[in-house]
Amino acid sequence: MTLASAVNEYLRRPGDTGFSDAKAVIVRALKSVHEGGDFHTTDYFNHSFIPDIVGSWPTADEDREERLFFLRPHHHVEFIRGDLRRLASLRPSFISLSEGDPDLQEIEDSLDAPVGDVAITNTYALGVLGGQKGRLRRERLAAALFLRRARGIIGEDEAKEVDGAAVGFEAAMGAESAGVVESLNVFAKFLQEDAAAAINRYMYYLWTSATAAAYPGAIPADQWLEREEVVEVLRYLLERGDLENERFWGRLGKQVTLDELESLGEVGPTENLQRLMGFASSELRTRAVHVDRADGQPSLELDTRFLWSIRDRVLQVANHSTVLRVVDDLRRLRGVSEDLQGPTMAELRNRISGYQLIKVALRSTGFEADLRAVSETPAIQQRDLNAVADDIDPTAEVIRATVQPPTVGSPYDCDFRRSIVQAAREAEADEPLANLVLAAASLLANVTDRERYRLREALGLRTVGEEL
Amino acid sequence: MGAEGAHIKGREGVFMAKSWLESTTRFQIHFTVYDSEAQVTLPLADGRTKAFDMRGLHIQDDGRTNRCPLYVEVKNCDTEGGQGQQYEQYLRDCYLAAAKQRQDGVDQETEFMWLTWHPFSLGKWSRLCTEEELRSALTSLDEALVDEDLIRALPARLWLVVLSRRQQEMTMGDRLLGEIRRILTAGEAL
Numbered sequence: 001m002t003l004a005s006a007v008n009e010y011l012r013r014p015g016d017t018g019f020s021d022a023k024a025v026i027v028r029a030l031k032s033v034h035e036g037g038d039f040h041t042t043d044y045f046n047h048s049f050i051p052d053i054v055g056s057w058p059t060a061d062e063d064r065e066e067r068l069f070f071l072r073p074h075h076h077v078e079f080i081r082g083d084l085r086r087l088a089s090l091r092p093s094f095i096s097l098s099e100g101d102p103d104l105q106e107i108e109d110s111l112d113a114p115v116g117d118v119a120i121t122n123t124y125a126l127g128v129l130g131g132q133k134g135r136l137r138r139e140r141l142a143a144a145l146f147l148r149r150a151r152g153i154i155g156e157d158e159a160k161e162v163d164g165a166a167v168g169f170e171a172a173m174g175a176e177s178a179g180v181v182e183s184l185n186v187f188a189k190f191l192q193e194d195a196a197a198a199i200n201r202y203m204y205y206l207w208t209s210a211t212a213a214a215y216p217g218a219i220p221a222d223q224w225l226e227r228e229e230v231v232e233v234l235r236y237l238l239e240r241g242d243l244e245n246e247r248f249w250g251r252l253g254k255q256v257t258l259d260e261l262e263s264l265g266e267v268g269p270t271e272n273l274q275r276l277m278g279f280a281s282s283e284l285r286t287r288a289v290h291v292d293r294a295d296g297q298p299s300l301e302l303d304t305r306f307l308w309s310i311r312d313r314v315l316q317v318a319n320h321s322t323v324l325r326v327v328d329d330l331r332r333l334r335g336v337s338e339d340l341q342g343p344t345m346a347e348l349r350n351r352i353s354g355y356q357l358i359k360v361a362l363r364s365t366g367f368e369a370d371l372r373a374v375s376e377t378p379a380i381q382q383r384d385l386n387a388v389a390d391d392i393d394p395t396a397e398v399i400r401a402t403v404q405p406p407t408v409g410s411p412y413d414c415d416f417r418r419s420i421v422q423a424a425r426e427a428e429a430d431e432p433l434a435n436l437v438l439a440a441a442s443l444l445a446n447v448t449d450r451e452r453y454r455l456r457e458a459l460g461l462r463t464v465g466e467e468l
Numbered sequence: 469m470g471a472e473g474a475h476i477k478g479r480e481g482v483f484m485a486k487s488w489l490e491s492t493t494r495f496q497i498h499f500t501v502y503d504s505e506a507q508v509t510l511p512l513a514d515g516r517t518k519a520f521d522m523r524g525l526h527i528q529d530d531g532r533t534n535r536c537p538l539y540v541e542v543k544n545c546d547t548e549g550g551q552g553q554q555y556e557q558y559l560r561d562c563y564l565a566a567a568k569q570r571q572d573g574v575d576q577e578t579e580f581m582w583l584t585w586h587p588f589s590l591g592k593w594s595r596l597c598t599e600e601e602l603r604s605a606l607t608s609l610d611e612a613l614v615d616e617d618l619i620r621a622l623p624a625r626l627w628l629v630v631l632s633r634r635q636q637e638m639t640m641g642d643r644l645l646g647e648i649r650r651i652l653t654a655g656e657a658l
Contacts, residue, residue: 011504012506019498042652043652045496045498046499046503047490047496048486048487048490048497049645049648050648051653072503073503073504073507074502074504076479076502078476079479082483082484082487086487
């Protein structure tokens with residue numbers, strides 16, 4: 001059953017409920033073309049000036065961009081002329097629901113003037129751009145932009161042309177000039193000028209990440225992608241087939257931010273994400289890491305590979321028994337236990353070899369002390385602090401501790417009750433993600449100094465400022 | 469004017485009528501005969517069917533609680549033409565459509581509108597939507613189809629509208645309609 005026939009089956013039902021059901025079908029189709037878009041329906045159907053569906057999506061400046069979708073049972077030249085006269089300034093999209101539309105080219109020929117930034121399309125075009133499962137990310141990226149910013153008269157054939165032009169992204173990564181140029185031409189024809197410029201920036205971003213050769217398109221005046229554009233490109237790169245190009249991922253790893261990765265929402269443990277994180281983990285900055293142990297075992301299972309993924313907008317690295325979640329803001333963590341068992345003072349001392357214990361809080365005694373303050377030596381020396389720590393009851397349960405890592409950077413606060421390690425509040429800068437992840441695994445999951453190298457390998461991390 | 473020309477003029481008339489009715493904000497036109505004849509066709513009590521030019525809703529002032537179905541006949545005429553005779557047949561069809569709905573137990577108090585650009589039957593213009601004129605249109609009707617209650621009720625559900633070629637200039641412009649659109653698409657109550 002085609003999208004058009006599904007819609008018309010609802011429209012043929014008596015009464016007004018058929019409209020809302022038909023619109024729900026179209027909303028699902030729009031959503032399949034642009035997963036990141038929000039689409040809400042109005043109470044109107046086929047109205048002269050009130051849209052049937054309002055689509056919106058976030059933009060770089062935290063604002064939302066909108067496109068109005070007007071559903072039309074048919075495209076008639078006389079009606080389109082009126083629609084254009086009244087609504088063209090809104091740059092809307094008119095979607096014909098007809099099961100047997102007249103040739104859209106005939107409509108184009110009958111119009112007195114070009115349609116400008118308006119899209120006149122149909123359900124068959126939507127079907128091409130969103131219909132098949134297992135579509136490659138490059139096609140979804142092109143389709144999403146198309147939905148938001150298409151212009152002109154676009155039927156099924158034109159939609160296929162756009163769909164096919166998405167291979168230009170692959171061409172850009174493969175440094176194939178002809179493919180890039182051909183793709184840019186198609187996008188320039190069917191996308192509003194600023195959207196075509198954005199595609200050119202994507203291409204330029206991919207091309208320059210792949211090669212130092214001269215870019216075959218017009219070098220964009222603004223070479224930087226907007227945040228949402230970066231997110232779209234990242235999603236495409238991470239979900240596409242394996243790309244074994246160390247130089248490409250290395251360059252991308254230096255550019256990507258934690259916020260951009262989090263904005264992806266959900267990304268499975270793809271090989272490309274592992275490649276990216278291999279480089280990005282030493283470049284990214286963050287504030288906290290939460291360690292979630294499924295099995296409650298005292299030590300990490302290091303023989304199983306840890307894989308990076310993004311779940312519910314949180315970057316994490318996990319194996320079968322342990323999940324380490326990386327967050328800038330602790331409020332982002334959901335379902336965190338609040339009263340876990342902390343290590344004994346003796347266990348903590350085993351874990352922190354290589355670190356310097358500078359603050360500690362015990363549960364049973366209520367003892368809480370800055371060891372630096374109780375140290376007899378004014379200078380903060382590990383030997384002296386260790387001597388103070390030795391005086392604490394080794395069986396006492398530690399609920400919080402602050403340690404100075406052997407790396408550069410600020411101390412870390414460990415909250416054992418919640419299994420969270422975070423950069424101490426006074427830290428001016430966020431910590432290198434790799435360092436904080438490693439510290440969290442060491443301090444919360446009991447990885448000894450000797451095992452830390454294996455952990456680093458298992459995580460694929462390159463820590464900053466630490467001699468390996 | 470040839471058949472094709474008349475066809476184009478008819479479509480232009482339907483489009484103008486639709487956009488004018490909707491710009492009043494009191495009507496929504498969901499289908500035209502050019503979209504789907506089936507969607508604008510009503511069964512009649514005498515077994516025939518009648519295809520109108522448009523189908524939609526007449527919306528009461530609160531916008532939600534009372535939305536009467538509306539069927540519209542559009543006459544994009546520059547002269548009186550044969551409107552007088554056509555109107556009489558139209559009245560009869562409106563009655564038979566309403567009677568059929570009553571017979572089927574689905575009387576939604578459907579309203580009917582004759583919308584033209586040229587007046588007609590000027591000698592009885594003021595009576596065209598009255599019970600008297602309706603009875604006159606039904607004189608040859610099979611007695612079994614006569615429903616006195618419906619004959620008295622139907623005139624209140626009839627509309628007769630004459631539009632000006634400059635009608636669009638008498639409605640809100642795009643700026644004000646844009647404000648209404650902004651409110652309605654945001655889901656705010658008017």
